[in-house]
Amino acid sequence: MPTELIKGNTAIAEAALRAGLDAYFGYPITPQTELLEHLARRMPELGRVFLQAESEIGAIHMVYGAACAGARTMTSSSSPGVSLMAEGLSYIAASDVPMVLVDVMRGGPGLGNIAPAQMDYFQIVKGGGHGGYHPIVLAPATVQEAIDLTYAAFDLAEHYRTIVVILTDGCLAQMMEPAELPPMRERGSPISKAWALSGAKGRERRVFTSVHMSPEEGEAFVNKCARQWDVITANERRCVSEQIDDAEWLLVGFGTAGRVAQSAMRAARAAGLKVGVWRPISLSPYPTPELKALAPQLRGCLVVEMNTGQMVEDVRLAFDGRVPVSFFGRSGGVVPLPEEVLEAVHRMIETAKEVVC
Amino acid sequence: MHTTTEFVIAGFGGQGVLLTGQVLAYAALEAGKHVTWIPSYGPEMRGGTANCTVVISTEPIGAPLVRNPAVVIALNQPSFDKYEPIVRVGGVLAVNASLTTRAPVRTDIRVLAPHATEMAERAGSPKVAGIVLLGAAVAATGVLELGDIELALDKHLPAKHRDLLPVNIAALWAGAVLVAEPEI
Numbered sequence: 001m002p003t004e005l006i007k008g009n010t011a012i013a014e015a016a017l018r019a020g021l022d023a024y025f026g027y028p029i030t031p032q033t034e035l036l037e038h039l040a041r042r043m044p045e046l047g048r049v050f051l052q053a054e055s056e057i058g059a060i061h062m063v064y065g066a067a068c069a070g071a072r073t074m075t076s077s078s079s080p081g082v083s084l085m086a087e088g089l090s091y092i093a094a095s096d097v098p099m100v101l102v103d104v105m106r107g108g109p110g111l112g113n114i115a116p117a118q119m120d121y122f123q124i125v126k127g128g129g130h131g132g133y134h135p136i137v138l139a140p141a142t143v144q145e146a147i148d149l150t151y152a153a154f155d156l157a158e159h160y161r162t163i164v165v166i167l168t169d170g171c172l173a174q175m176m177e178p179a180e181l182p183p184m185r186e187r188g189s190p191i192s193k194a195w196a197l198s199g200a201k202g203r204e205r206r207v208f209t210s211v212h213m214s215p216e217e218g219e220a221f222v223n224k225c226a227r228q229w230d231v232i233t234a235n236e237r238r239c240v241s242e243q244i245d246d247a248e249w250l251l252v253g254f255g256t257a258g259r260v261a262q263s264a265m266r267a268a269r270a271a272g273l274k275v276g277v278w279r280p281i282s283l284s285p286y287p288t289p290e291l292k293a294l295a296p297q298l299r300g301c302l303v304v305e306m307n308t309g310q311m312v313e314d315v316r317l318a319f320d321g322r323v324p325v326s327f328f329g330r331s332g333g334v335v336p337l338p339e340e341v342l343e344a345v346h347r348m349i350e351t352a353k354e355v356v357c
Numbered sequence: 358m359h360t361t362t363e364f365v366i367a368g369f370g371g372q373g374v375l376l377t378g379q380v381l382a383y384a385a386l387e388a389g390k391h392v393t394w395i396p397s398y399g400p401e402m403r404g405g406t407a408n409c410t411v412v413i414s415t416e417p418i419g420a421p422l423v424r425n426p427a428v429v430i431a432l433n434q435p436s437f438d439k440y441e442p443i444v445r446v447g448g449v450l451a452v453n454a455s456l457t458t459r460a461p462v463r464t465d466i467r468v469l470a471p472h473a474t475e476m477a478e479r480a481g482s483p484k485v486a487g488i489v490l491l492g493a494a495v496a497a498t499g500v501l502e503l504g505d506i507e508l509a510l511d512k513h514l515p516a517k518h519r520d521l522l523p524v525n526i527a528a529l530w531a532g533a534v535l536v537a538e539p540e541i
Contacts, residue, residue, distance in 0.1 A: 001389065002386070003386070005379070005382055005383060005386055005392070005394065030398070031398060114398065142417075170398070171395065171421065171422075174395060174396060174398050175393055175394065175395040175421055176379070176382060176393070176394040176395070177392070177393050177394075177418075178386050178391070178392060256421075259418075259419045259420055259421070260419060260420040261419075262419035262420075263419030263420040264419075264420075265419075266419065335422050337420065337422060337423060337424045338419065338420045338423065338424075339423070339424045339425070340424075
């Protein structure tokens with residue numbers, strides 16, 4: 001039983017530190033600033049690197065350098081700051097070095113506002129920077145899950161030499177919940193980094209570059225990444241569900257919207273409706289086979305997001321026309337309420353009846 | 358059967374709104390309940406109104422925000438005006454009558470409207486008016502024992518306010534005692 005209430009931002013920061021984070025580079029932005037503040041205090045205490053960069057662009061390129069040198073490294077920001085990091089993320093992906101990014105999404109586009117949103121699903125899940133690379137994207141829904149996923153993220157990033165993004169929002173980041181922190185791990189990665197720039201004395205020099213001048217070389221690199229992505233897709237899908245054994249209607253949401261969907265599901269069950277909830281944790285790779293497997297029992301699916309409809313496209317791809325998929329979203333920083341999701345459930349069921357008649 | 362109780366605590370920045378909510382959340386933790394605490398963190402906090410939502414449940418909590426909270430603690434007039442209409446039917450509204458200028462209009466909820474600032478002064482400090490109302494609201498709902506809140510205060514009152522622990526506990530009980538009386 002947890003004995004502490006921990007704020008999402010602080011929880012993520014402390015979990016990263018306990019996972020053996022060597023070096024953090026970042027720049028303040030609401031609603032993720034407490035994450036940076038926590039590390040600003042804790043990292044120097046432990047003799048590790050905390051550096052507030054001159055900008056997000058500076059921060060991501062410092063991460064790039066630290067990653068090439070084999071450090072466990074991360075940065076964190078919120079939507080507009082992550083946009084500034086897009087170039088560096090693409091170069092990191094092209095250089096095959098591991099890092100963790102925490103994106104605490106807020107209302108957009110543009111400077112938007114500081115309220116919780118999920119409007120950057122496309123940006124993060126489908127890219128981030130240019131060039132069609134795939135990051136692993138993990139979306140926690142509780143403070144405990146944020147801790148557990150952050151703790152696991154560094155091993156994942158280093159095992160696959162990839163970018164891992166913890167994608168969350170201002171709601172979870174600002175919220176306090178009972179949670180337990182994991183033990184402090186020994187510093188230093190458990191994963192061999194025989195590729196890192198560690199000083200070339202006595203061995204052949206190593207070079208990291210995102211330049212592949214010949215198209216054939218470029219294609220060979222991209223194909224290598226694609227094969228690696230097939231392995232990640234096979235191994236790293238994560239999702240959870242509740243009340244789906246007898247469910248005829250499915251609610252789908254990730255992160256905060258997934259929690260709201262869970263509340264709406266309970267209210268629907270209390271009203272005698274056979275509603276279940278399914279929540280992807282890995283948004284990339286998407287748990288497509290797991291979702292598709294539910295199709296035969298379902299009469300309809302309602303996707304809930306804090307945007308105007310982004311992940312709903314991946315749900316439709318998974319069902320491939322086998323299940324009618326409808327959408328309910330609030331955006332611009334508005335968090336949906338379970339009551340309005342329940343109303344959308346009733347509309348979905350009414351619509352399905354009309355179609356049958 | 359699971360029970361879930363949502364509290365909204367609202368007032369001016371500086372009235373201890375967020376801390377009162379955290380005390381409630383820690384008390385729920387002490388009682389072995391599931392709990393979420395979420396503040397409003399917008400620019401509105403600077404000099405304007407502040408609020409937080411605390412959800413206490415016997416099962417893992419889904420949404421941390423709701424349309425119609427079961428309990429509202431309103432520490433000032435704007436919060437009273439904003440939240441009185443949305444308290445769930447059958448719910449509880451605890452409002453500081455010392456700082457509000459009108460009578461409540463809802464008759465389908467339980468309204469507790471003590472002069473909490475004066476009561477807090479009698480307990481030792483006008484700063485603990487929020488704890489008076491917390492005592493009243495928790496006693497009215499029965500969602501937690503007052504002992505859980507005493508424990509939470511003891512463990513989690515910030516060090517700089519540590520000397521106010523007895524004052525907070527006196528305020529808590531002063532609020533709770535009101536609920537036992539038929540008329541307030």
